[in-house]
Amino acid sequence: MVENRPMTTFISHSVLIIGVALIVFPIWIMLVASSHDALRLTEVPLPLLPGDQFWENIKLLFSSKTFGAPIHLSLLNSLVMAMMISLGKISISVISAFAIVYFKFRFRMFFFWMIFVTLMLPVEVRILPTYEVVASLGMLDSYLGLSVPLIASATATFMFRQTFLTIPDELMEASRIDGASPMRFFFDVVIPMSRTNIAALFVILFIYGWNQYLWPLLITTDPDMYTVVMSIKQMLESGESEPMWHMIMLTALFAMLPPVLVVIFMQKIFVKGLTDSEK
């Protein structure tokens, strides 16, 4: 603290607490709604405090297949998809960034721009042609189909490139003098030095993968392959009845939990990796 003004500090805390409460309020309401029964959620005003139906609702959610796929299966599918996307993307981009930064070879810039251009067209925009490619490769209704097309993006490659550029050249020269091969240098120096970035990227990509909506919706037809996020919107489409808000909110809670836990538990390293890469 630069100076000690108890009053200002007190005000800062109060404002922060109110502000944070406002930001978290929607999440609180989600918790509250998931602990009431369906009828209570059609009566105005809606509750502000939790009810006693939480465990009942959980039992219903896990025992019923009314809401699309069985939830434990769709949670598993989301997990596999998110892991494949995050790990897959990190692996392919860390090696391609290494090649682009540390090697001189023909078409280097051409490759770089080819990768870079993928930043420019989000999935929503090229979804139908991509679907046709995936279908012709026989990858519908599979984990590969869910994840591989979303791995084709430049963000991670770009981030690694930025990081590698900040690794002092002396390290590479020293390694070369020691007679180490490029791959040895890669595993002994480059990877350890990018640990924070890899962790930060993992968090970002895990969330990105987990939160996908339109893509899984289009390419899965087998309910056993449904992901949890896409099932939320399905539940909103309730046909000729009021949406089952208590079940939607409960499913939303489960759909939100894994990415939230990842970001909270890895927050220190995530924040460091995220903000360092910008510099």
Next chain:
Amino acid sequence: MLNKSIIAASITAALLSGAANAAVEVNWWHAMGGTNTERVNKIAADFNALQSDFTINAVYKGNYTETMTAAIAAFRAKKQPHIVQVFEVGTATMMAAKGAVYPVEQVMNDSGVTLNKSDYLPAVISYYQTPEGELLSMPFNSSTPVLWYNQDALAKAGVTDAPKTWDEVSSVSKKLVDSGMKCGIAVGWQSWGLIENYSAWNNIELGTKQNGYAGLDTELTFNNKHVTANLQRLADMQKDGSFTYGGRRGESLAMFTNGDCGMWINSSAYYGSIKGQAKFKFAQAMMPYDSTVASGPQNSIIGGATLWTLRGHDKEDYKGVAEFMKYLSSAEVQAWWHQQTGYVPITTSAYKLSQEQGFYQENPGTDTAIKQLSLNTPTANSRGIRFGNFVQIRDIINAEMEMIWNGSKSAETAMNDAVSQGNKLLRKFEKANK
């Protein structure tokens, strides 16, 4: 996990019993969410249990537009399902795709399965027939808009009967508001209720060429003075709350079941939901007609969806499709489906069966929809509508209507704009489907 092991076990069993006995798989993509998913699954499971030659796999693919897009994308990639459920506004798009669609009447004839067309309600199948009378898709879930009303609220306002005309709707709404209701009337699926069905019910045309039945060179004409006057009346009724807008689809359901609005025009298929939520006495009546346009109502048109068969599979598969279609439209299945969901029975025999079972006595008013559909022999104006790109056109109509409701346009301007944008899409469709 349990599921997978059951599947694994049944696959093993199938392999052991020899390939010759393996059932032919038939895929059916549908858009029945919520509790209807279970009902659809039951229909498929019952059919599978009944015979051993075919297995129907019912797959829920999201809402109507998502299901249709998924099927079309799958067709382009040659991974199409055998059967896809398409909503009524997608009819023209499906019809135009001659190389992709296998008309259901042909499917049944080619497989030697009889189709008794005379048993189907004319107002239901006329929506899905070619001008020559060939049935293109199998009606499955059909409904029609009716007038839902809160009997307690009407009684409190001193009204004994449900309004029959729009003039009466206007005065009853006023009385409801005066008696302390928050709003008089709300409407769900507004384009379907206030434009498409308004026109059919009052026997006026929605577009040239018999509402598109007689050719792709059709033009929209619903910017006529009747439609616009009625919409303007509703817009004006908003001032004192006599009319309240509550969303493009069925979102206004809660406004009715909460007791905010005393009347609600929307699909008959909301019966189950209203019954579950309303804490007051409610009933359904026929939609109001416009006494300045017609001397009485004609017949209403349906909404909902039908099952289309897509080409590109083995002949043997289509035999399964035909058998399933026959099972699906049997009186027992249809009567059960109708009584569970509130959709109308699609055949006369299913309607009769429901009568015999005493369903209408136990649930008074549940036959309003079917009476409304079969009130008169359908005319060119009330047979249905067949406009290309109608999914997008309906989107435009909805947007323009919202501009009437929030006061940024008059009903006349909004309908003129909707018609001119809609006609552009019709021309585009005509060009793409030459």
Next chain:
Amino acid sequence: MQKRVHYNSSYLPYLLVAPQIIITLVFFIWPAMQALYQSFLLEDAFGLSSEFVWFDNFVELYDNPRYLDSFVRTAFFSFAVAGLSMGVALFFAALADRVVKGAQGYRTLLIIPYAVAPVLAGTLWLFLFNPTLGIMTYFLDMVGINWNHKLDSSQAMGLVILAAAWKQISYNFLFFVAAMHSIPKSLIEAAAIDGAGPAHRFRTIIFPLISPTTFFLLVVNIIYAFFDTFGIIHAVTAGGPGNSTEILVYKVFNDGFVGLDLGGSAAQSVILMFIVIGLTVVQFKYIERKVEY
């Protein structure tokens, strides 16, 4: 910027870039080319017949007032989302920078919205502001505001901006906090000794020093608002009422995915692609320059 020294190998670099290049070619370049080609076609939904129509699809867009409106609307939406989320984040960051105790706790709570899927965030806000049932609608009604975003265009726009900004506050907050941390304490102390109060110091020292971060965040937020808000709009308003919340990416989806007008939708994608190229070049130039410092 490049390394001074490089490895030389005849095959290794190709091997290393191969996986990404193959995936990019198969799942990105090829479908993108298809989209480009599609933008010159008039085709029926099933792809049974198609006609090469040159720039018809683009001309049609140019003639369509609804499309041009969508442009203006997208710009407004993007700046509003960026402004709101950055403003709130900056405010929180400035406060959090002052407090020592509990800063960790605030951060943990503030970070949560970042992890929430857009569709989910949309669902959540829709539930809060549901015109008939929502708890916020109820509170607003008590203070005399009649909330119905299904009817009122500006309320609908307000709601999607709020939901979109809510999700992005976390991200902006983290960057602002980091930027403020990197300001030398001595600078601030010197100003404090000169008698400058916290507000004055913020205005004259902190804000100018974090302006590079602010600019970076502006670009990131605008790109976010352009594309990643699709799920929010899809769940909350589906573009309505009227077309008042139909932003460009939603229109691409709506025309292609719902309306099955593949050519028109592809033409819009191509235009979007050019916009993003522009934005990316700005961002790229900026990052390159910063790295050289």
